[in-house]
Amino acid sequence: MKVKKLSVFIGLVIFIFAALTSSCILLSLSETGGFYDEDYENSVARKEISVITLNRWLKGYELRLNSPTSLSGKQLMEVTKLCIKSGDLNNLYIIDENSVLSFATMQVKFIMDGQPFYCQFEYSISNSGNFTFKPIKVMDAVTDNPYKKSIYASDEKNIKRYFIDLLEQTFKNIKKSVINRSKDFT
The missing domain is CATH 3.30.530.50 (Alpha-D-Glucose-1,6-Bisphosphate; Chain A, domain 4)
Structure with missing residues (x-):
């Protein structure tokens, strides 16, 4: 029983970590305008x-x-x-x-x-x-x-x-x- 609670707890921590990470990525993409980086594009075009x-x-x-x-x-x-x-x-x-x-x-x-x-x-x-x-x-x-x-x-x-x-x-x-x-x- 303790092992099951521990594995549920670890799963929950991983889920929360993944959710926070993805929201940070989405937030940074919305601030920069998405994946397109014009300076990078000009440097390799x-x-x-x-x-x-x-x-x-x-x-x-x-x-x-x-x-x-x-x-x-x-x-x-x-x-x-x-x-x-x-x-x-x-x-x-x-x-x-x-x-x-x-x-x-x-x-x-x-x-x-x-x-x-x-x-x-x-x-x-x-x-x-x-x-x-x-x-x-x-x-x-x-x-x-x-x-x-x-x-x-x-x-x-x-x-x-x-x-x-x-x-x-x-x-x-x-x-x-x-x-x-x-x-x-x-």
């Missing part, structure tokens, strides 16, 4: 990026670099062409040019994540030495292997910043080569 994504990131982007020099914009444009011809800027090509306005549409080749890309951009130089780089579009350099990368959605901002920084560095290197070569003419 995957997203595919491609050249289309890269071009979206460039929309409205422009880089202006000041580099006071005694040469005019037209002279600096000639120095740019000299740098291309001499091989100082071997990944840079002129697509279209207006030498009167010191303006050109150019294309530069760069590498990101081991894959080559082309970036077409507007390039202009003011008479005060201000260089302006305005990307038009990014394209795959290898058309039979288009760029596609699966990333975590939470990493998108960092990858975008990496991509923009890479292009900025490419543009800064162009300006640096032109300014270094222009010192031969001042």
Whole structure:
């Protein structure tokens, strides 16, 4: 008889413990909105990026670099062409040019994540030495292997910043080569 009462008592304690535990779980779920955790979902959600994504990131982007020099914009444009011809800027090509306005549409080749890309951009130089780089579009350099990368959605901002920084560095290197070569003419 004592064993039966003891087993009933233990069963009752277990039942009460289970009821309290489940009510605590339900209470915490109601406070957090259920099982769905948006931060967790964003950290594990995957997203595919491609050249289309890269071009979206460039929309409205422009880089202006000041580099006071005694040469005019037209002279600096000639120095740019000299740098291309001499091989100082071997990944840079002129697509279209207006030498009167010191303006050109150019294309530069760069590498990101081991894959080559082309970036077409507007390039202009003011008479005060201000260089302006305005990307038009990014394209795959290898058309039979288009760029596609699966990333975590939470990493998108960092990858975008990496991509923009890479292009900025490419543009800064162009300006640096032109300014270094222009010192031969001042």
